[in-house]
Amino acid sequence: MFDVDVSTGKILGGTTNAHWYRLGLWNVLPGKCVWRSRDHEITHHPDGNIPVTGEVVPDIQGMLALVEESHRKICPDVPLVGWDVVLSSSKELPICLLEVNLSCNFFRGSFDRKVYLDFCEDLIERLQERRLAADQEGKKFL
Numbered sequence: 001m002f003d004v005d006v007s008t009g010k011i012l013g014g015t016t017n018a019h020w021y022r023l024g025l026w027n028v029l030p031g032k033c034v035w036r037s038r039d040h041e042i043t044h045h046p047d048g049n050i051p052v053t054g055e056v057v058p059d060i061q062g063m064l065a066l067v068e069e070s071h072r073k074i075c076p077d078v079p080l081v082g083w084d085v086v087l088s089s090s091k092e093l094p095i096c097l098l099e100v101n102l103s104c105n106f107f108r109g110s111f112d113r114k115v116y117l118d119f120c121e122d123l124i125e126r127l128q129e130r131r132l133a134a135d136q137e138g139k140k141f142l
Contacts, residue, residue, distance in 0.1 A: 002052050003040060003109045009060030011052055013040030017107060058087065059095065066095050079123050080104055 002014035043053040057063070067083040075081055082104025086096045134141035 001107050001109075002042070004057055004060070005110070006060060006064060009057040011055045011057060012110070013053055014042035015040050015107075016042065016046075063087075063095050066097065070097060070100075075100065075102070078102060079119075 001017060003012040004010070005012060044050055045052050063085050067085065070083065071078075071081050082101035084098040084101065086098045088094055088096055131141045
C-alpha cells in the first residue's frame, strides 16, 4: 500500500499489512511475528518489482470529487467510508468505483490528525445530543 499526497497525486513511500492477517499461534512466537511493517520504505510494487514511489496518480482531483459525491449520495449517514477506485483506459469512464469499505481505516496513510480528531469529537457530541433528546422523550436511542 502506497501513501498518496491528495493535493498533488504524488505517490509516496509504501508499506504492507500482510502480517495483520497471519493466523495461528506459530505467527506470534518470537522471531515470527512482525507487529509493524517498515515505515513507508517500500518504493516498488512487490509483483514485478515495478517502481511506484514518485509516480503521480492522474486526475487525483477528479477521483476525490467522485468519492465525495458518491459518499453524499450513497451513504450520507455513514461518517467514514473508504473507497477503492480504479483508473481505466476508457475515455468514456476514466475513473470507476470498485467498492466501498464501510469498516475502513487509514492503513498507515497520511491524514490531518487535527481534522480527523475534531470530526470524531463533533460526531460524538452529536450522538450524545441525540441520545439525551431520546431519553427526554422516553424513546429508545438506536
